[in-house]
Amino acid sequence: MDTTPLIQIKQVSKQYKGATFLSLDAVDLQINRGEVYGLLGPNGAGKTTLISILCGLIKPTSGEVLISGKSFKTDDKEIRKTIGVVPQEYALYPKLTAKENLLYFGSMFGMKKSELKPIVSTHLDQLGLLPFADKKIKTFSGGMKRRVNLIAGILHNPELLFLDEPTVGVDVQSKQAITTKLQELNKAGTTIIYTSHHLREAQDLCSLVGIIDSGKIIAENTPAKLISETEDARNLEDVFIELTGRELRDYA
Numbered sequence: 001m002d003t004t005p006l007i008q009i010k011q012v013s014k015q016y017k018g019a020t021f022l023s024l025d026a027v028d029l030q031i032n033r034g035e036v037y038g039l040l041g042p043n044g045a046g047k048t049t050l051i052s053i054l055c056g057l058i059k060p061t062s063g064e065v066l067i068s069g070k071s072f073k074t075d076d077k078e079i080r081k082t083i084g085v086v087p088q089e090y091a092l093y094p095k096l097t098a099k100e101n102l103l104y105f106g107s108m109f110g111m112k113k114s115e116l117k118p119i120v121s122t123h124l125d126q127l128g129l130l131p132f133a134d135k136k137i138k139t140f141s142g143g144m145k146r147r148v149n150l151i152a153g154i155l156h157n158p159e160l161l162f163l164d165e166p167t168v169g170v171d172v173q174s175k176q177a178i179t180t181k182l183q184e185l186n187k188a189g190t191t192i193i194y195t196s197h198h199l200r201e202a203q204d205l206c207s208l209v210g211i212i213d214s215g216k217i218i219a220e221n222t223p224a225k226l227i228s229e230t231e232d233a234r235n236l237e238d239v240f241i242e243l244t245g246r247e248l249r250d251y252a
């Protein structure tokens, strides 16, 4: 069995061009296979920045990221085959149907149409979307688009899946369909790293939680340990407020 940590983040910092501050400040993190890791933090904490670096979308200013011991600097293509990315913004074409979108995204992973068709149908079915497979995305609700967005990231059965707020702005039914699907993927062996502002959801879903604030990881543990080790905390929201404070985090 491969005992190399799936993700190693060593002293990763990020200062965007023109910025006067660090969006990530010397982050060290190690994530093992099989985890559902929730990256939680207030607005502007650095969650999207960290996840974007981990999936190779942007480069850190300094520090090192290793995925299965490999670096994007030398093994970019190889790493990309093993990861799936579900971004915060929809990556879907509104004028194409759900099925057409998914066949297109699957082809980007080098998958053949004949191979893709049954995979697309299975995922659409499991997420309650099979009756809408041939309808254009522009007619879909937010929750339906989020579910198609998720499928687009998992067609190639990635070993490691990154999701940036996969349940933002969806109704309870869609939220449940998405979290159930994530649990099934994890059971089947996919390691999941995701960001969310839904702390109740993260408490139920995550095996490990990292709380990030001002570009630094300020706490990391299982949800149960974080709750039991924080005085008077009844849930993850209490822990979050205790660690990050009540002050509003508006930024522009």
Ligand SMILES: Nc1ncnc2c1ncn2[C@@H]1O[C@H](COP(=O)(O)OP(=O)(O)OP(=O)(O)O)[C@@H](O)[C@H]1O
Pocket: 016, 017, 019, 023, 041, 042, 043, 044, 045, 046, 047, 048, 049, 050, 251, 252
């Ligand atoms: N492209 C960019 N250029 C300059 N600054 C940026 C850029 N993207 C993000 N930032 C800044 O970096 C900091 C971290 O932003 P990031 O989007 O990673 O936070 P977040 O935790 O994902 O926030 P949210 O919960 O609001 O999505 C913020 O101060 C943000 O303004």
